[in-house]
Amino acid sequence: MVVTDPSRTSGRLLDQATDRTLVERCVDGDMRAFEVIITRYGRMMKAYAVRLTRSSADGDDVVQEALISAWKRIDTLEDGAMVKSWLMRIVSRRAIDLMRQRKDTESTDDAIIEAPEQDGPERKAEASSQLGALSEALDRLPAGQQQAWVLREIGGYSYEEIAEQLGQSVASVRGSLARARATLVREMEGVAMNDDDRSSEQLAAGGCAHGIDALSDYLDRDMLPADPTIDESPECQRVLRSLRRVRALATPLIEADEAAVTTLDQGWIRGIMENIEREAKAGRDIPFAMADEAATLVITEGTVRGLIRGAGDRTPGILVGRCILDGDVSVVGEPVTLHVRVSIGWGRPVTEAIAQFRDEVATGLRQHTDLVIAALDIIVDDLHFEVAETEGSREASDHE
Structure with missing residues (x-):
């Protein structure tokens, strides 16, 4: 059984991302x-x-x-x-x-x-x-x-x-x-x-x-x-x-x-995205610890990256770029180091934003994976300008 990605980055948030951040997310399959x-x-x-x-x-x-x-x-x-x-x-x-x-x-x-x-x-x-x-x-x-x-x-x-x-x-x-x-x-x-x-x-x-x-x-x-x-x-x-x-x-x-x-x-864009979806790679399978050895439950590496991107979406001012899982994720209990590159909104207090993002990542991974995270390395390598959210955009985002 494969657990799928529960997170979806809103288009409104991604519209604020720089080209560099968008490309990093594409490399990770977004x-x-x-x-x-x-x-x-x-x-x-x-x-x-x-x-x-x-x-x-x-x-x-x-x-x-x-x-x-x-x-x-x-x-x-x-x-x-x-x-x-x-x-x-x-x-x-x-x-x-x-x-x-x-x-x-x-x-x-x-x-x-x-x-x-x-x-x-x-x-x-x-x-x-x-x-x-x-x-x-x-x-x-x-x-x-x-x-x-x-x-x-x-x-x-x-x-x-x-x-x-x-x-x-x-x-x-x-x-x-x-x-x-x-x-x-x-x-x-x-x-x-x-x-x-x-x-x-x-x-x-x-x-x-x-x-x-x-x-x-x-x-x-x-x-x-x-x-x-x-x-x-x-x-x-x-x-x-x-x-x-x-x-x-x-x-x-x-x-x-x-x-x-x-x-x-x-329709033209949908046709392109459908072609791209067939080329998308989920990455490595990451198993859960199971009491029944005959049973297998895995979450894909691509889904874990989606969880991390979702943590960024829930953190004001943070847009996640590249996510790298360093370690043997195919073995339950093996320590894994996460390297995450992020862009932060102009004028946001960096320390507070990163602390909140770190908590969101930890919570999301505990809820949805059995990964043993040895270290979470967060690198701020870009800045973006944030667009003020209107009532209409909030409603549109809620219906995405």
Whole structure:
């Protein structure tokens, strides 16, 4: 017989947790913590995936696969505070894999996607804005150029990383980026320039001896070391200003895309969580002391972690992160040391909160297990800001 987890952390409490605490809980098998991560970053992941695949349906598939993969591999993430960028990189890999599978029906570099029609007042208003103009200019780029630009300017990938993702040479990636940047500068800024290797000649004719690729690299280096042939050329400075303005729109663009994903479909989230539930691991079996040797009653390691998380939920200001049971829990009576990492609410008296949490843990484990706890090692390694509880939120929490 297996005893199941009697505790359930409320979503309201977990919403206050930092990314690091959520990831630690996920490593210990807390699916509710992962659901909070999905709610927190799913819309941005969807926006990023759609930018790379140019399809809302494909974007949904990419994000679903990325999240399931993330759950399986979350114990490999060394710094939980970096979960957002880690998730975005998984999305980019999944999106590029999907596009590679379709290479036989659509070239990723030469295919031109028609710009959407501007036949409504909302669309016309968007097109008149800088972000709307950039979005439409990106839609008109060949797919390979758009992917390279998105990975570089939004994803923050290096040229080498983009080349690995796209299965191309670094030189090919640089060429795609140069053509994409030249097109965007021309369409967004009205700077006349070619989008191929002749751009250097054209810029030279205007007083700049450098092509757009070289000028982009100069921006990447924060214009260091100084190059007088660029700094003293009015034409080069004009192109640099245009490149800088277009580049500065990259983050606002993906934020606007995220805002357009007004909500995540709950059925879609449930489907992901059902897949994840099949992958969840309960951990080791922890037996109870039984008078009848023929009888077996166990509680799982995952359930014990849930009990400890529940103790944190009952302690004001405490959110439990990682829980490690150090010792042979499979043998009744063997001493076990608990290592628990917690986040504490800003302004909470640490000593009092930890003392109450320690009492809650001890009480819960005595009631539900026969573990012999040799030591309880509690480490406060994070802080979170608490949201004041309203009457409505209390009622909602009571009905969870």
